[in-house]
Amino acid sequence: MAGLIIAESAIFTIFVVAYLFYLGKSITGPTPREVLATPIFYTICLLSSSLTIHFAAKALERDYTRLFLGLWLLTIAMGGLFLFGTAEEWHRLIYEHGLTISTNLFGTTYYSLVGLHAFHVTAGLIMLSLVAIFGFAGEVRASQSGRVAVLSMYWHFVDAVWVVVFTVVYVLGR
Amino acid sequence: MSSNVITAAVGQTEARPWVDELHQWLATVDHKRLGILYIGSALLFLAVGGVEALIIRIQLMHSHNNFVSPQVFNQMFTMHGTTMIFFVAMPILFGFANYLVPLMIGARDMAFPRLNAFSFWLSFLGGLLLYFSFLGGSGLYGAGSAPDVGWWSYAPLGARAFSPGHSSDYWTLALLVSGFGSIGTAINIIATILCLRCPGMKLNRMPLLVWMNLVMAGMVLLAITPLSAAQIMLLIDRYLGGHFFDTQAGGSAVLWMHFFWIFGHPEVYVLIIPCFAFMSEIIPVFSRKPIFGYPVMVAATVCIAFVSMSVWAHHMFTIGMNSYANSFFTLTTMVVGIPTGIKIFNWIGTIWGGKIQFKTPMLFSIGFLFQFLIAGLTGIMMAASPFDWQLSLSYFVVAHFHYVIVGGILFALFAAFYYWYPKMTGRMLSEHLGKWHFWLFLIGFHLTFDVMHVPGILGMPRRIYTYEPGRGWDTLNFIVSIGAFIQALAILVFLANLIISYFTGVRAGNDPWDAWTLEWSTSSPPPAYNFATVPTVASRRPLWDLKHPEDPDSRYE
Numbered sequence: 034m035a036g037l038i039i040a041e042s043a044i045f046t047i048f049v050v051a052y053l054f055y056l057g058k059s060i061t062g063p064t065p066r067e068v069l070a071t072p073i074f075y076t077i078c079l080l081s082s083s084l085t086i087h088f089a090a091k092a093l094e095r096d097y098t099r100l101f102l103g104l105w106l107l108t109i110a111m112g113g114l115f116l117f118g119t120a121e122e123w124h125r126l127i128y129e130h131g132l133t134i135s136t137n138l139f140g141t142t143y144y145s146l147v148g149l150h151a152f153h154v155t156a157g158l159i160m161l162s163l164v165a166i167f168g169f170a171g172e173v174r175a176s177q178s179g180r181v182a183v184l185s186m187y188w189h190f191v192d193a194v195w196v197v198v199f200t201v202v203y204v205l206g207r
Numbered sequence: 208m209s210s211n212v213i214t215a216a217v218g219q220t221e222a223r224p225w226v227d228e229l230h231q232w233l234a235t236v237d238h239k240r241l242g243i244l245y246i247g248s249a250l251l252f253l254a255v256g257g258v259e260a261l262i263i264r265i266q267l268m269h270s271h272n273n274f275v276s277p278q279v280f281n282q283m284f285t286m287h288g289t290t291m292i293f294f295v296a297m298p299i300l301f302g303f304a305n306y307l308v309p310l311m312i313g314a315r316d317m318a319f320p321r322l323n324a325f326s327f328w329l330s331f332l333g334g335l336l337l338y339f340s341f342l343g344g345s346g347l348y349g350a351g352s353a354p355d356v357g358w359w360s361y362a363p364l365g366a367r368a369f370s371p372g373h374s375s376d377y378w379t380l381a382l383l384v385s386g387f388g389s390i391g392t393a394i395n396i397i398a399t400i401l402c403l404r405c406p407g408m409k410l411n412r413m414p415l416l417v418w419m420n421l422v423m424a425g426m427v428l429l430a431i432t433p434l435s436a437a438q439i440m441l442l443i444d445r446y447l448g449g450h451f452f453d454t455q456a457g458g459s460a461v462l463w464m465h466f467f468w469i470f471g472h473p474e475v476y477v478l479i480i481p482c483f484a485f486m487s488e489i490i491p492v493f494s495r496k497p498i499f500g501y502p503v504m505v506a507a508t509v510c511i512a513f514v515s516m517s518v519w520a521h522h523m524f525t526i527g528m529n530s531y532a533n534s535f536f537t538l539t540t541m542v543v544g545i546p547t548g549i550k551i552f553n554w555i556g557t558i559w560g561g562k563i564q565f566k567t568p569m570l571f572s573i574g575f576l577f578q579f580l581i582a583g584l585t586g587i588m589m590a591a592s593p594f595d596w597q598l599s600l601s602y603f604v605v606a607h608f609h610y611v612i613v614g615g616i617l618f619a620l621f622a623a624f625y626y627w628y629p630k631m632t633g634r635m636l637s638e639h640l641g642k643w644h645f646w647l648f649l650i651g652f653h654l655t656f657d658v659m660h661v662p663g664i665l666g667m668p669r670r671i672y673t674y675e676p677g678r679g680w681d682t683l684n685f686i687v688s689i690g691a692f693i694q695a696l697a698i699l700v701f702l703a704n705l706i707i708s709y710f711t712g713v714r715a716g717n718d719p720w721d722a723w724t725l726e727w728s729t730s731s732p733p734p735a736y737n738f739a740t741v742p743t744v745a746s747r748r749p750l751w752d753l754k755h756p757e758d759p760d761s762r763y764e
Binding site: 036037039040041043044046047048051054055058059060134135137138141142145149 | 390393394397398424428429432433435437439440443447448449450451458459462466
């Protein structure tokens with residue numbers, strides 16, 4: 034998983050570089066300053082899901098299965114909420130501001146960078162949900178805590194990437 | 208076994224062993240079988256890429272030739288480059304890594320056997336996808352078209368307006384898919400080496416081959432992924448109307464170049480470092496001496512990997528970067544020469560004073576040393592940006608990188624084939640045919656690629672379809688083409704040797720070369736579980752310790 038994370042980081046680096054490189058190079062509007070609003074609530078959601086998954090994995094290590102399941106579901110809920118936030122933002126951008134991936138360079142780089150991240154959140158949510166299903170079937174016990182720890186590592190990575198994306202898109206980019 | 212059930216149900220009792228065998232190969236997760244599948248598929252693509260090279264050379268044999276149309280010529284050099292890099296060199300080196308790394312560290316398989324199989328099939332099917340473009344490149348109406356925009360697919364050539372139809376999509380998707388395969392294999396190699404070493408196999412006791420494959424796998428993670436990212440961007444441009452590389456909407460063609468070469472240059476080292484690894488195993492055995500300067504070799508490898516991540520823009524001196532960038536990339540490129548030089552001196556130090564046995568693997572290794580040195584020297588010449596301004600995009604560059612890839616990588620690979628073929632099949636390759644192969648290939652190689660430098664200096668641009676007579680290029684190009692055919696002949700000798708020796712070769716036994724690393728301690732070919740009991744090692748040369756209990760290496764380490 035560490036290897037995968039290195040590889041994924043390199044992919045994200047390229048997209049971040051592209052985003053930064055094309056900042057302010059769009060020929061037509063809308064610009065980031067005009068249309069982007071900082072999604073503070075959803076960011077808090079995603080970042081705190083890192084905490085819940087961490088404690089969920091710890092709980093599983095000590096074989097507190099119910100606590101584990103509870104925290105795990107909370108993680109999924111907050112991840113889902115974040116994804117909803119992204120969807121809401123995209124809906125607003127597309128229907129109110131007419132910004133699509135082919136509108137201008139900002140659109141191209143914004144949707145691909147944030148979309149790449151959202152894709153990773155989605156993939157993570159699918160994996161988390163699978164674990165939850167197995168959890169309800171009573172199949173996830175302390176003996177599986179190693180695997181769950183690997184998955185939580187991936188989730189931490191997705192959150193860490195969001196910190197970078199957030200900084201680049203919503204702080205530096207405006 | 209599910210296969211038994213299936214074959215019994217169909218009722219093919221007579222064909223059962225054959226079907227069974229095929230099923231076992233297709234569904235295998237054994238690192239040795241996957242290694243051989245990698246190597247076999249790469250040899251297949253080598254033959255195809257070789258034919259494309261011959262078509263290019265026939266076309267350029269004399270001026271005003273029209274053996275193929277310009278369109279086909281463009282497809283040929285694009286497909287030749289793409290095939291040779293992504294579907295020959297990478298898989299064949301992964302194949303050797305797959306086969307040898309677990310054996311050398313005393314493991315029973317790779318860390319993730321199923322990921323291993325998945326990665327192989329991704330790479331292989333990526334190659335088939337690329338070649339399907341010949342049929343489906345224009346969307347299955349009429350004749351298809353292969354990608355024809357060069358293996359760099361520079362923007363805006365790769366954009367929809369300039370590359371209509373689907374030929375570029377096949378290129379993009381094939382590389383994306385095989386790139387994911389490469390990442391999977393790299394993760395697997397790293398996990399195997401870090402987690403599955405046998406007792407006593409400390410990091411500083413690993414064979415150099417294992418060390419260098421570890422470094423190579425680390426580089427794959429950082430080098431292939433930028434290409435994958437760039438391919439995703441290209442797909443967004445082509446299918447979703449994005450503007451990453453669309454200059455008319457403010458996008459940048461230069462950014463594609465940067466992304467491509469951030470992959471492209473480390474890629475050269477991803478290919479050459481495993482070849483250094485072969486050399487570091489083969490040269491000591493045939494000089495009857497331990498490798499000279501083991502820790503320095505490891506340090507030099509890591510150093511090359513590190514520096515090679517910051518040299519990519521030396522491919523772009525002619526696009527008009529500012530003078531600071533030019534100086535920086537000139538400097539870093541020249542710095543790579545230092546650790547590489549250290550390695551060459553270490554190999555010479557190993558040979559020096561040894562009892563040299565000129566078996567075929569050693570012949571190819573010496574060829575490698577000599578040619579790789581020259582390739583490095585022309586590399587240093589072009590690292591100087593003013594010199595590069597003169598010769599960039601000429602046949603001098605083509606000669607330089609073929610010197611690296613054929614004179615270096617391919618020679619090292621041939622050495623590896625002759626050295627490890629007995630382990631893989633249980634039979635020795637014929638020395639007689641091996642000598643023919645070596646000398647024919649050596650002569651063909653030097654005829655082609657030594658001479659190819661000259662038309663480059665005389666101004667012949669690369670990727671040119673044909674040329675005017677009277678520029679002094681005709682005779683030179685004719686010689687280059689003759690050399691290409693001699694090389695093709697040598698490859699045929701090699702393939703014949705592979706096949707004939709499989710059936711009639713001398714039986715190899717466990718350890719035909721009196722070597723020192725763990726793979727020679729098990730039978731040839733090794734059983735599915737590799738080692739009946741997991742070995743324990745006490746030095747860098749475990750088999751030396753075993754054969755010379757009175758004077759083991761472990762006493763000196």
